[in-house]
């Protein structure tokens with residue numbers, strides 16, 4: 153008779169090395185070399201190694217959350233770090249202008265160093281620098297480029313106002329042309345129009361790209377000014393000594409929930425004069441006589457083109473958020489492999505990662521971190537192509553993808569930070585282990601550069617636009633019948649398929665990809681119908697609002713489908729068989745969790761109840777398989793201990809090395825002599 157032992161069964165041996173033992177009797181994924189996986193994930197790791205080495209040489213630049221830095225101290229640290237990065241030969245603005253892949257990669261690296269540093273760098277180079285580069289003319293670029301790149305001209309991106317954030321078209325700050333002096337007069341008409349939350353404004357900024365309503369005298373001689381809508385202007389706000397310029401009043405927004413290394417400020421302008429040439433005039437210009445001209449025919453198109461140029465900021469946030477997700481799951485997985493609680497009688501306690509509930513918490517996060525890593529790569533590549541070709545279709549695609557991925561990734565990471573904290577129990581709550589600080593710092597990623605709820609609506613609006621264009625001119629009933637037939641065709645109405653519970657079928661990429669596509673197509677179809685039905689009765693605005701949760705679900709479904717397809721391509725592209733099997737298991741888990749969590753598949757009889765149960769069982773078993781390779785999977789993210797800085801998440805000398813004594817580190821961090 154087989155002997156039952158402490159590992160729970162009698163089958164093959166558990167994996168060795170770090171991570172304790174894994175209960176026997178479950179399928180194992182083959183071990184793989186974390187270095188090989190890292191090489192597959194990351195073709196710029198030399199740069200990462202150098203950037204992280206820089207912070208090894210300057211440990212004083214890494215904020216220590218336990219020291220309780222004041223905002224002034226933290227801001228100073230960030231300022232010094234920005235200079236050190238430049239002195240080391242990394243020019244983020246050059247990267248942004250010439251090789252954006254490097255720019256976004258640097259952002260991801262910095263995210264686990266200090267999110268304040270990553271965001272402050274984004275404000276200076278991507279928001280302030282990027283707005284001048286992308287919205288200005290060659291003359292603006294020549295005038296400002298070097299000073300922005302070399303930090304001689306710290307600047308701001310001043311869009312949001314006290315009373316208007318998401319609704320940018322309703323901003324009230326105005327820039328009125330004074331034809332006689334050939335100047336813009338920039339003015340805050342009331343308190344509601346004070347620029348608010350402006351990064352780099354409270355202490356450092358010397359100039360700002362200010363978004364204001366462009367107003368010129370009526371060319372027909374009428375008494376009223378003509379309002380051409382929101383445009384961008386360069387407005388100096390401080391002199392070389394750091395004193396605010398006449399007419400500029402700046403206040404500090406004070407302590408925030410996180411990101412206190414950034415000096416967010418509020419700015420009020422009182423009839424501040426700047427030369428006419430300070431209009432960033434890529435999409436519209438105004439001549440000396442006050443005549444306004446633009447190659448784009450409508451205010452809406454100009455506005456869309458202006459905002460469209462700002463997608464780079466969102467790509468940067470996706471990169472930073474993916475960096476945080478990798479860091480958080482690294483801490484949680486490593487700790488869960490070492491932390492032990494309970495166990496069978498007369499046996500050692502088991503590692504908490506061997507609890508099914510921990511696996512179900514952490515393995516989907518690990519799988520999603522990989523999926524979003526690849527999706528981030530897709531977005532970056534498309535962004536680079538868009539900048540190179542300026543092809544209108546690509547511009548629209550990148551706009552939708554950057555909006556959707558920014559919203560999806562940052563919301564996902566924020567929720568995952570809480571899950572990781574909970575998975576680490578009480579020690580996850582210690583500030584020194586960083587999950588709390590990351591959660592506070594990252595939270596606002598969901599709001600700035602476009603609130604997630606608002607961005608998701610833009611994604612769905614674009615999907616609907618595309619869908620309508622496809623069927624434009626066709627009578628409604630014909631469109632309806634066509635799509636209904638197409639959707640029914642996509643249904644696996646063969647009962648053998650809807651009831652197929654074989655893992656081979658459930659893990660077949662064709663089944664998974666089609667299921668996620670079906671979900672998106674169905675949501676698009678039904679949303680379109682609902683809007684058409686409600687529109688005439690309620691008007692477009694209220695009809696949209698009535699369908700808002702549907703709108704948001706559609707956008708998320710679309711993003712998830714894109715992430716899965718990208719993940720799948722990454723699995724197919726991996727030549728190392730062991731790594732490929734781990735990637736395949738994670739991509740399966742990613743898609744199956746989505747199908748498991750969406751009642752629509754059941755309601756539509758896309759999957760029979762028996763198949764739904766089989767999917768749930770498979771999810772549990774995949775989580776358990778992945779637990780066996782969870783350590784090399786997080787090691788492949790290659791975040792060194794001096795950057796991760798969480799005593800409970802230390803990786804020691806790598807996947808096969810000795811177990812790091814996390815408690816010793818932790819005791820030491822708390823001040824005990826050990």
Ligand SMILES: Cc1cc2nc3c(=O)[nH]c(=O)nc-3n(C[C@H](O)[C@H](O)[C@H](O)COP(=O)(O)OP(=O)(O)OC[C@H]3O[C@@H](n4cnc5c(N)ncnc54)[C@H](O)[C@@H]3O)c2cc1C
Pocket residue numbers: 275279309310311312315316317318319348349350351352408411416596599600601602603604605606
């Ligand atoms: C730390 C920090 C740094 C920032 N840095 C800058 C900066 O450098 N420059 C700059 O210009 N701005 C900056 N901002 C401002 C930021 O971009 C805005 O806060 C953001 O755009 C959201 O606008 P809001 O705060 O007005 O929120 P609101 O638009 O008022 O949103 C409030 C709530 O209403 C919901 N809501 C709004 N509209 C809709 C809708 N149509 N449908 C459904 N729900 C809706 C939102 O989802 C949200 O939950 C910063 C903000 C912070 C906190």
